[in-house]
Amino acid sequence: MSLNPATFALNPQGIDALRAQASRDPQTATKEAAKQFEALFMNEVMKRMRAATMESGLLENRLTQVGTEMLDQQFATQMSGLPGGLSAAIERQLSRNLPSAAPPAPAGALSGLVKETQNLPDLAKKNVPTHAARFIQQHGDAARAVAQESGLPADFMLAQAAHETGWGRARMRATDGTPANNLFGIKAGPGWKGKVAEVTTTEYINGEARKVVAKFRAYDSPQESFRDYARLLTGNQRYAQAVASAQAAPDNAAAFAKHLQRAGYATDPDYANKLARVINTTVRVQRALA
Template sequence: MNTQPAAASGAALVLAQQRGLAADSNSLNQLNQLAGRDSRAAIRETARQFEALFMRELLKSMREATMSTGLMGDEAGGLGSQLLDEQWAVKLTGLPRGLGEMIERQLMQQTQGAQEPASAGPAAAHAPAAAVAARPPFATPSQAQASFVAQHRQAAQQVERESGIPASFMIGKAAHETGWGRSPIRNADGSDSFNLFGIKATPGWRGRVAEITTTEYVNGAPQRMVQRFRAYDNAVDAFRDYARLIGRSPRYAEVMQNLHSPHAFAREVQEAGYATDPRYAAKLERMINATLNVKRALG
């Protein structure tokens, strides 16, 4: 009995695993169990493994669809092709903005969405009530979420028509900053400043100002400090001011080029330096997705 093909297949499996490709379902099951224990590293590895397996099967299908030339058409040639497919699958895995990142985001949303604070922005940092759990995509909206979206939908849609920025993106941003309206920035007399977006009062601002103690990240470390924020007469003015900031400032030019998805929008907002929180983009993306979920539920 010739055992060489079996031995060769075993060698191929070992080589594939050494190159970082989980070539059996048990390995993937183990990674999924780790992800279920809320390990970011395990989630990232699970996503990478799924991407690698997808690439391997894609290459295999492409190879099987081509005509054999007869060269190395024996079992050794088949093993060589298999090893080549494994190598290319690993090389094509982990590319920026690829399938692996999409899978990782989805797994993170499913396993960690209910464990993150809803907001870590300036409006939320000054009050414990802002620690509202962000719900995973497609979860049943809470009463607070539904009320917040219903309250601001008309103003957001009006400003969307004026600016082109999706209403859900703006409401999601406002929800992130205020903890679904539970922790608004207030004036010194306790009245609402209507600053839904955590926009600070820069030296060029000529309107009213609200001062609050908030959390800023300096070199990645959170620090409490007093900051000055803009104050408005109503929510519509706040939406318009936010749209002007994002739509007209050269600093946010890339943001306006990425209105096609919550992920791209949130990423570019963070890249432009809107907030100091190093995880701001991921949190904002979750809140926008939650807002879209609420809008679907409200009809």
């Protein structure tokens, strides 16, 4: 049953209902929680406005104050959750902490890349970050399949997806909170006919980092993202040197990363160095898990 913010906004008893829904439907609960935060903020703004207004002293008593407070709460509730309002921004922030809905990789599906998840508790002994191993386990099968199709090394693709998503901890989401499954930060240009996610991102303009809202491609699954990334590199002449380097020297992470940056894949001036480090980490993690 959907929660109605008008019935419990600013009411502490509604927290229990929100918690119960969060266990059943995190996405909807996140939306409702965002509305509650916005309602609280709006109510506080109205309180401050009332306090800054001089009282006449006529016809004002405790009953009129209570009535005014109830009216302010009603206004605050009605103004929350409107399109383009504060709740939308709050919801996007809260959604980043939701667990990914993607199912875990089946046991044995990543043979040759990683071992099964029961080995994860022992990773600390090998100096292997748990989040890195989990990311490789989740996407290794897709990377390997696309590697066979495209000739691009699975290690390079996994590493770039890890770099773009912070090892899966900063996954891109559409405005409605659904996963965009865009693991490579590929933007939706004029020729893109598929799904689109508008996301706030960092762009380097004249060497200065700036926050901008850009349109990115969205996919139905992570594997579609890997496949589209491979098509982008192998089907575009600007990335020809990067592809040739990857296919000729799959153990030379620095060369691939430099060619990719020179081709204009990203605006970050240190992108090549960062990507090369993540590729080396990916290789090290897989060796530790072999």
